[in-house]
Amino acid sequence: MTHSLTFTLGQQWLHDMWFTKANSTQAAQTDDLFMFILWICIFSFVLLMGAMFYFVARYRRRPGVPTIRSASHNTPLELAWSVGPLLILVPVFFWGFHGYIGKQAAPANAELIRITGEKWQWSAVYSNGASPREYVRGTTDSEIPVLIVPAGRPVKLMLTSKDVIHAFFIPDFRTKIDVDPNRYTSMWFQPLKASPPVLGPDGKQLKDDRGNWLFHDHHVFCAEYCGDNHSEMAAYIRVLEASEFDKMKEMLALPDPNSTPEQLGEFYWGKKFGCRSCHSIDGTKGTGPTWKDLWGRTETFSDGSTLTFDDDVAFANYVRESVLTPQAKIVNGFGPQMNSYQGQIKEAEIQAILAFMKSAKVAPAMAAKNPPASAGAAPPAGGAKPGEKPAEKPAAPGTPPNRPVPPPGGGK
Amino acid sequence: MATISTHQSQGGPGGPSLESLPYHLRYRAAAHFVDREHEFDAVKMGIWLFLATEVLLFSGMFCAYAIMRMLYPEAFVNGSSHLDTRWGLLNTVVLLVSSWTVASAVRSAQVGNIRALKTHIALTFLAGLAFITIKFVFEYSVKYSQGLMPGRFFSNPYAVDPHEPMWWSIYWIATGIHATHVLVGMGLFTWLYIRASKLHFGPGHYNAVEGVGLYWHIVDIV
Amino acid sequence: MASFTGSREHGLTHAHDEHHDVSYLHPKGSILATIWDWMTTIDHKKIGVMYLVAILFMFFLGGVAALIVRLELLSPTAVTHAGTQATLHGQILQGILGEGLNKGNEAYNRVMTLHGIIMVFLVIVPSVPASLGNFLLPLMVGAKDVAFPRLNLLSWYIYLFGSFFAIASLIMGGVDTGWTFYTPYSTTTGNEHGRVVWMVTAAFVLGFSSIFTGLNFVVTVHKLRAPGMGWFDMPLFVWGIYGAAIIQVLATPVIGITLLLLIFERLFNQGIFDPRIGGDPVLFQHFFWFYSHPVVYVMILPGMAIINELIAVHSRKKIFGYRAVAFSTLAIAGISFIVWGHHLFTAEGEVAAAVFSALTFLVAIPSAVKVINWIATLYKGSISLNTPMLYALAFLFLFSIGGLTGIFLGALSVDLHLHDTYFIVAHFHYVMMGGTIIAFIGGIHHWWPKMFGKMYNEWAGRIGWFFVFVGFNTTFIPQFLMGARGMPRRYATYVPEFQIYHVISTVGSWMLAIGFLIHLITFMHSLVAGKRAPANPWGGLTLEWTDAASPPIEHNFHHEPVVTHGPYDYDDVLPPQTAPGEYILPVPLPAGAKAH
Numbered sequence A: 001m002t003h004s005l006t007f008t009l010g011q012q013w014l015h016d017m018w019f020t021k022a023n024s025t026q027a028a029q030t031d032d033l034f035m036f037i038l039w040i041c042i043f044s045f046v047l048l049m050g051a052m053f054y055f056v057a058r059y060r061r062r063p064g065v066p067t068i069r070s071a072s073h074n075t076p077l078e079l080a081w082s083v084g085p086l087l088i089l090v091p092v093f094f095w096g097f098h099g100y101i102g103k104q105a106a107p108a109n110a111e112l113i114r115i116t117g118e119k120w121q122w123s124a125v126y127s128n129g130a131s132p133r134e135y136v137r138g139t140t141d142s143e144i145p146v147l148i149v150p151a152g153r154p155v156k157l158m159l160t161s162k163d164v165i166h167a168f169f170i171p172d173f174r175t176k177i178d179v180d181p182n183r184y185t186s187m188w189f190q191p192l193k194a195s196p197p198v199l200g201p202d203g204k205q206l207k208d209d210r211g212n213w214l215f216h217d218h219h220v221f222c223a224e225y226c227g228d229n230h231s232e233m234a235a236y237i238r239v240l241e242a243s244e245f246d247k248m249k250e251m252l253a254l255p256d257p258n259s260t261p262e263q264l265g266e267f268y269w270g271k272k273f274g275c276r277s278c279h280s281i282d283g284t285k286g287t288g289p290t291w292k293d294l295w296g297r298t299e300t301f302s303d304g305s306t307l308t309f310d311d312d313v314a315f316a317n318y319v320r321e322s323v324l325t326p327q328a329k330i331v332n333g334f335g336p337q338m339n340s341y342q343g344q345i346k347e348a349e350i351q352a353i354l355a356f357m358k359s360a361k362v363a364p365a366m367a368a369k370n371p372p373a374s375a376g377a378a379p380p381a382g383g384a385k386p387g388e389k390p391a392e393k394p395a396a397p398g399t400p401p402n403r404p405v406p407p408p409g410g411g412k
Numbered sequence B: 001m002a003t004i005s006t007h008q009s010q011g012g013p014g015g016p017s018l019e020s021l022p023y024h025l026r027y028r029a030a031a032h033f034v035d036r037e038h039e040f041d042a043v044k045m046g047i048w049l050f051l052a053t054e055v056l057l058f059s060g061m062f063c064a065y066a067i068m069r070m071l072y073p074e075a076f077v078n079g080s081s082h083l084d085t086r087w088g089l090l091n092t093v094v095l096l097v098s099s100w101t102v103a104s105a106v107r108s109a110q111v112g113n114i115r116a117l118k119t120h121i122a123l124t125f126l127a128g129l130a131f132i133t134i135k136f137v138f139e140y141s142v143k144y145s146q147g148l149m150p151g152r153f154f155s156n157p158y159a160v161d162p163h164e165p166m167w168w169s170i171y172w173i174a175t176g177i178h179a180t181h182v183l184v185g186m187g188l189f190t191w192l193y194i195r196a197s198k199l200h201f202g203p204g205h206y207n208a209v210e211g212v213g214l215y216w217h218i219v220d221i222v
Numbered sequence C: 001m002a003s004f005t006g007s008r009e010h011g012l013t014h015a016h017d018e019h020h021d022v023s024y025l026h027p028k029g030s031i032l033a034t035i036w037d038w039m040t041t042i043d044h045k046k047i048g049v050m051y052l053v054a055i056l057f058m059f060f061l062g063g064v065a066a067l068i069v070r071l072e073l074l075s076p077t078a079v080t081h082a083g084t085q086a087t088l089h090g091q092i093l094q095g096i097l098g099e100g101l102n103k104g105n106e107a108y109n110r111v112m113t114l115h116g117i118i119m120v121f122l123v124i125v126p127s128v129p130a131s132l133g134n135f136l137l138p139l140m141v142g143a144k145d146v147a148f149p150r151l152n153l154l155s156w157y158i159y160l161f162g163s164f165f166a167i168a169s170l171i172m173g174g175v176d177t178g179w180t181f182y183t184p185y186s187t188t189t190g191n192e193h194g195r196v197v198w199m200v201t202a203a204f205v206l207g208f209s210s211i212f213t214g215l216n217f218v219v220t221v222h223k224l225r226a227p228g229m230g231w232f233d234m235p236l237f238v239w240g241i242y243g244a245a246i247i248q249v250l251a252t253p254v255i256g257i258t259l260l261l262l263i264f265e266r267l268f269n270q271g272i273f274d275p276r277i278g279g280d281p282v283l284f285q286h287f288f289w290f291y292s293h294p295v296v297y298v299m300i301l302p303g304m305a306i307i308n309e310l311i312a313v314h315s316r317k318k319i320f321g322y323r324a325v326a327f328s329t330l331a332i333a334g335i336s337f338i339v340w341g342h343h344l345f346t347a348e349g350e351v352a353a354a355v356f357s358a359l360t361f362l363v364a365i366p367s368a369v370k371v372i373n374w375i376a377t378l379y380k381g382s383i384s385l386n387t388p389m390l391y392a393l394a395f396l397f398l399f400s401i402g403g404l405t406g407i408f409l410g411a412l413s414v415d416l417h418l419h420d421t422y423f424i425v426a427h428f429h430y431v432m433m434g435g436t437i438i439a440f441i442g443g444i445h446h447w448w449p450k451m452f453g454k455m456y457n458e459w460a461g462r463i464g465w466f467f468v469f470v471g472f473n474t475t476f477i478p479q480f481l482m483g484a485r486g487m488p489r490r491y492a493t494y495v496p497e498f499q500i501y502h503v504i505s506t507v508g509s510w511m512l513a514i515g516f517l518i519h520l521i522t523f524m525h526s527l528v529a530g531k532r533a534p535a536n537p538w539g540g541l542t543l544e545w546t547d548a549a550s551p552p553i554e555h556n557f558h559h560e561p562v563v564t565h566g567p568y569d570y571d572d573v574l575p576p577q578t579a580p581g582e583y584i585l586p587v588p589l590p591a592g593a594k595a596h
């Protein structure tokens, strides 16, 4: 262990019963204080309950035995047990405050990552503008991003939300912070060790069914209730050795050379901009119109005008307008729900999305419930290719997550 | 204390000899009180507690106002510049006067001057009416026609600060709650007037007058 | 002179011509007339009983919602996959939730919210004060009624009215905001048929019921105590209810205005809490907790109030350190107003967090004082382990766990980890269910003979207790563990490593249900076929036992009680010794007995 737990009193099992294995410099402080309070509680609980059970057994009502007179108050005694707990709590307060400050103020040289929460996904931008590319399929069809962070270096997160309040919670780092729509909040941590690979029985690293290498990643949960898929608003944090982190970060900043515009568009729809949370491509009615068979369709708008999508230029202009100023035209039967992507989306990205929309005649593999398996190329560890069609096996009933579950603790 | 063994409910006939007496003299406290004074005490305490909750209700509102004002001083200055201070001032005066009339009403009840009591109740009621009229005719309708409405109903074209609708929300909610209280008070004065006409109040029994009076004072202050 | 008034002469069966001398339960002629009499009654006892029935019904509803929540959490993805999964569990859930399931996790969120809202606003806040408090407070202080009986009836109808709004919202599909209504989620989530507005209105209306009840109690305690009853001669039950009533009166108006602002936010986007137009959603959290933290003490103080009586009566002992216990009630009520920020440690600045953390530790002290004093009371007592006493002991056990886990949450750096995990869920169930509800159930058993004039079956009570106690711990201990290991709350689906904890917890909830079912049957049986209760089955010394019949007559007492001894003077006013299980008849006061 790289940190010392003073207050396990040698009872490591007691600690392990309560906690997963920690992997940040501040976590030890929290675990320590927790164990300290736990021992206070065990002590006072056993003392009081011991007395209670003893009295109940000793002074059970017995026929013919009269009640014994005894004092009904005793000022020094009562004072003692009022002040006693107070004195115990004073150090708990200071210790807790100290640890809290330790979790708030990041060192100046910290690696900055910008996090945005939105119903119901996290997105991240590294200090060089790159974003995570590897996604893992969650319990339902949600796509969970894998964030990379460097081991042994402070990392500062700057967080904000696009809609309601969320909270970024990393159990293995023992910290969380609210993510508000009207301000930026921040948190920091310093991971201790790189996430170890998940090894098979033959001692080799395993891959998931999309061909991505598996690591013992740390869970990130959304901890502030934010609606339907609150429980699926997750992320993984993968700690890389610092040098490897720098390399990977640079790599993620480069465009992926191998993908077609359609594949890129699908990536933007499904992952980067999360269009899929409102626009299905299998015909399901969502918050916004489905993209299935969009090309060739005639839409009526709330102002009564209509438009048939058979002309490339008109179509492109319409989509562009809808992305940048969504309230300009509202398709009949839908509400003005969409946020503007002005300033967040590049022209090239719109074009890729256009290509994808046109191709969305028949639902591609990603939206189908049980897509046919197809082989995907094996990407390097830590980064899937963005355009790659994820290869999926039909999910066996009862085992929804496609990903082998790391043993509790996320460590070895 | 043996005086409590009455089982008559409030207002019940108290025997033939009492019939002739005015209500406030034959009035007996409800059965669970020792006597009228005891009941009066309890009622008064209840009313004070109720008024405390009213004050707290309003202070929540003021708190929201203060915080929003701190955040958006511009919007709030702009917003309040639309307020017509003359009518506001007049209304304050109206309410102050009504405070005085209601105090006199209580005093009249104490000394048993029923005529004065009725006059003062009526005057207070009229003051309330004047307040509401001024509010609606000279303030609300003007705001309405200028589109100075709360939140999404705001449609004033001359707003300079995007947070002005919020100011107007607070304005409408706060004055709306206040006006509701005034209306409730007017209802209570009507009720008092009817009871006063039936000679229900007098030196020994004026809980209701006192209570409504206290309520009215609080509404005035806010 | 305190005098016992036998129930035999004035019992149910003897209709006296003087109507006020018969049991308050005595029917008024025809059934219709009786119903009308109950509906228009201003008798605090009848109002208390009506509240009791309504609250138990709501508890049942909330409990059923809890069982559904637990059923769903039996497997990591029950909701979303129930349709496609061939498990029995998935099919049962689909049977219960029907079409809702197709909407994914939303069905879960609604049931979870429903559970929280029912349990908080419709059950636990009114629970003890409105039912037992209404029934007992006047009896205990020797009054014929509460200070404002008609206001009391009004509170009851406001409660019904508020429940009606809640049910209306439920019928329109329920809400999925969580019981905390945090903005901006609550102002933007689906509001078909105005169901969110209905629900918030329900909470708003219920607030008035709470204010009026509290106001009534405060005045009653101040003005209607029997001659001879000084402040420190009051039973501690009265102190507890009094403390809670003060908080109710002072804190509820703030939630009133907050909910009103929330309603207006929905109706015309006024923007105070809406970040899109410059409002501050965190402001809502401050407003909400300014009420809702004090309100957790509105929940627990009446529970503690009951425990005083149960422990004193069933161990025949004066509560150790009466004054300390009484003053700690006031201390809790006072400090409770300034700790609300401890719910916002992940949302506020450092200075505020530090202040609120320190104050949180301070508010724990008076609770500690109470718990320790109760245990000291047992010393050299004469303890009988019947159902109410078993519940009192369960309270000490469970509330201590719940309270002590509050210490973890008050410690800043630890709370950053535990906030919004199942550790919190377990904490508040240990204090609310393990504290208040356990005390409430114990209190119902304790005063059952007084309220209905019938004894319940003691062994059935004990068996029910056993299931509740064991089931409760089985349900919520695993939640502490999984919470500390990172399981967030309000999760319809979860990662598989938490499943084992959830399974144990769900099994526990079934044991709880069995326990409550046993109690329900016991009570029904008692009403139909219970032995007639003597006026003072437990040998209590407070006025409702010594001076009132079981059930009490309409005006409570035949003669105005005069208090000549303290509520727990068992040393001076010797109750007769009897064999265990044998019910004690009227407490004869030795001629020389004097005030303590």
Ligand code: HEA
Pocket (backbone or CB within 6 Å): A040, A044, A045, A048, A085, A088, A089, C180, C296, C297, C299, C300, C342, C343, C344, C345, C360, C361, C363, C364, C365, C367, C368, C369, C371, C372, C399, C400, C401, C402, C403, C404, C406, C407, C409, C410, C411, C415, C418, C419, C420, C424, C427, C428, C431, C432, C435, C436
């Ligand atoms: C009945 C209701 C009730 C009661 C009595 C309490 C009592 C306490 N609560 Fe709890 N609390 C809730 C209901 C209650 N709580 C609810 C509903 C929530 C969550 C709401 C939500 O988010 O949905 C909550 C959440 C909550 C939080 C916020 C956590 C978070 O969201 O991050 C905190 C933080 O400080 C806290 C602390 C405490 C403390 C210190 C006490 C103290 O008063 C406890 C005092 C008692 C004892 C200490 C035990 C007895 C004493 C001894 C056995 C003697 C020995 C003692 C010592 C040595 C100290 N509670």
Ligand code: HEA
Pocket (backbone or CB within 6 Å): C056, C057, C059, C060, C062, C063, C064, C066, C067, C069, C070, C112, C113, C115, C116, C117, C119, C120, C123, C124, C177, C178, C179, C180, C425, C429, C432, C433, C437, C475, C489, C490, C491, C492, C505, C509, C512, C513, C514, C516, C517, C519, C520
């Ligand atoms: C008084 C308060 C109270 C009580 C008593 C309970 C009781 C229970 N609660 Fe609840 N709970 C809350 C208040 C309460 N809860 C609150 C405020 C929340 C937060 C909501 C939110 O996040 O917004 C919550 C959330 C909550 C969750 C977390 C949901 C989530 O975060 O996703 C869970 C999960 O297990 C749960 C379970 C239970 C269970 C199993 C019981 C059991 O103890 C229930 C046992 C009761 C029964 C089984 C009833 C059976 C009755 C009978 C059979 C008849 C008996 C009838 C008579 C005696 C008349 N509760």
Ligand code: CUA
Pocket (backbone or CB within 6 Å): A117, A118, A119, A120, A165, A166, A167, A222, A223, A224, A225, A226, A227, A230, A231, A233
């Ligand atoms: Cu996002 Cu919960």
Ligand SMILES: [Cu+2]
Pocket (backbone or CB within 6 Å): C292, C293, C296, C339, C340, C342, C343
């Ligand atoms: Cu609190």
